[in-house]
Amino acid sequence: MPEVFVGLGSNIEPERHLRWALAALERRFGPVRRSDVYRSPPFGFDGPDFLNLVVAFGATAGIEAIEAALSELESSRGRDGRQRAGSRTLDLDLLLYGARVDARQRLPRADVLRYPFVLVPLADLAPELVHPVTGVAIGAAREAAAAGALELRRVAALDAA
Numbered sequence: 001m002p003e004v005f006v007g008l009g010s011n012i013e014p015e016r017h018l019r020w021a022l023a024a025l026e027r028r029f030g031p032v033r034r035s036d037v038y039r040s041p042p043f044g045f046d047g048p049d050f051l052n053l054v055v056a057f058g059a060t061a062g063i064e065a066i067e068a069a070l071s072e073l074e075s076s077r078g079r080d081g082r083q084r085a086g087s088r089t090l091d092l093d094l095l096l097y098g099a100r101v102d103a104r105q106r107l108p109r110a111d112v113l114r115y116p117f118v119l120v121p122l123a124d125l126a127p128e129l130v131h132p133v134t135g136v137a138i139g140a141a142r143e144a145a146a147a148g149a150l151e152l153r154r155v156a157a158l159d160a161a
Helices: 013-029 065-074 114-125 138-144
Strands: 003-010 037-040 050-056 089-096 153-155
Touching: 003 013, 003 114, 013 050, 013 065, 037 114, 050 114, 065 089, 089 114, 114 138
Parallel strands: none
Antiparallel strands: 003 050, 003 089, 037 050, 037 153
């Protein structure tokens, strides 16, 4: 069973929406492992700070079914799927589906190595995980990246609602 990694973020009532998302993900996919939670300023627009974390769980469904479930969860919290930038109640991104590499399905998601608010919590959760394209361990990628380019602050853990 492949391990799935999903990035979670919110900057509108983030504690409430992320707690709800954690509980919803566990109901849908079973137990999840989670990283620490990080606070960071928005990237590419002005707005409130985001809270971000990464979760992992065993894939009991295919990629399309997981993507559909994540989209449904976002929509249920008022997220407009067409919105690409700006504040949001809930952002759920499929980052990795095992070692699957698929450009059409955007796997692995480029954000994994591009943004500290994704890479840092992923490295907390799975530092030995090898990126399926680069062959570099996520923890080593974190060390090599300029993680200081975007200010991240670790915050208290969130419990599922």
